[in-house]
Amino acid sequence: EMQLVQPGRNLIQPGGSLRLSCAVSGFSVYDFDLGWVRQAPGKGLEWVATVTGRDDTPHYADSVWGRFTVSRDISKNTMYLQMNSLRTDDTAVYYCAKPNRDYFYMDVWGRGTTVIVSS
Amino acid sequence: EIVMTQSPATLSVSPGERATLFCRASQNINNKLGWYQQKPGQAPRLVIYDASTRATSFPARFSGSGSGTEFTLTISSLQSEDFAVYYCQQYRNWPLTFGGGTKVEIK
Numbered sequence: 001e002m003q004l005v006q007p008g009r010n011l012i013q014p015g016g017s018l019r020l021s022c023a024v025s026g027f028s029v030y031d032f033d034l035g036w037v038r039q040a041p042g043k044g045l046e047w048v049a050t051v052t053g054r055d056d057t058p059h060y061a062d063s064v065w066g067r068f069t070v071s072r073d074i075s076k077n078t079m080y081l082q083m084n085s086l087r088t089d090d091t092a093v094y095y096c097a098k099p100n101r102d103y104f105y106m107d108v109w110g111r112g113t114t115v116i117v118s119s
Numbered sequence: 120e121i122v123m124t125q126s127p128a129t130l131s132v133s134p135g136e137r138a139t140l141f142c143r144a145s146q147n148i149n150n151k152l153g154w155y156q157q158k159p160g161q162a163p164r165l166v167i168y169d170a171s172t173r174a175t176s177f178p179a180r181f182s183g184s185g186s187g188t189e190f191t192l193t194i195s196s197l198q199s200e201d202f203a204v205y206y207c208q209q210y211r212n213w214p215l216t217f218g219g220g221t222k223v224e225i226k
Binding site: 037044045046047050059060061062095099100103104105106107109110111112 | 120151153155157161162163164165168169174206208210213214215216217218219220
């Protein structure tokens with residue numbers, strides 16, 4: 001069974017950095033493209049980033065471009081989201097998600113990691 | 120960026136009734152549209168992909184239709200477990216974009 005496992009909760013000050021992890025179970029982290037979707041409190045879903053292909057081509061939303069970096073580590077079978085220069089409007093639940101092999105709808109989701117950016 | 124607009128924001132429906140949710144894209148996305156269901160405190164779940172193909176874990180009362188810019192999700196006879204928020208998402212172009220969601224609540 002394919003699963004995406006995410007640890008629980010993080011509190012960080014504005015301007016700080018944080019690395020989120022998403023451990024992959026049931027397949028190799030390089031078998032599929034992988035990505036991140038976030039949801040601010042009481043708000044809708046917002047796509048954040050996707051890493052594609054064997055060459056790790058990244059795609060980012062404008063709201064995080066230049067601040068966030070998505071990567072994969074095959075030795076740990078894990079995807080990461082390095083988040084720098086965090087702002088209060090980055091406060092959200094961050095879901096890792098696996099797109100379908102051919103198209104970018106998300107057919108497997110992690111349970112989400114809460115990130116609170118606050119002083 | 121392709122803007123996705125969902126309507127209505129909230130839909131009040133009695134159990135057993137039909138629910139029809141709408142999603143509009145700001146430009147042609149062919150059939151590259153997915154629908155997701157999200158319940159409080161849970162991750163979203165894929166309901167429909169390619170505008171009209173139902174995900175295996177969802178029953179036949181869920182159906183999707185449309186192409187181009189206008190799409191519909193229909194739940195033919197609402198059950199208690201169907202009350203949730205539903206989001207559409209286009210995957211025709213980067214950036215991937217979601218609609219604002221429709222909350223289906225008990226009338």
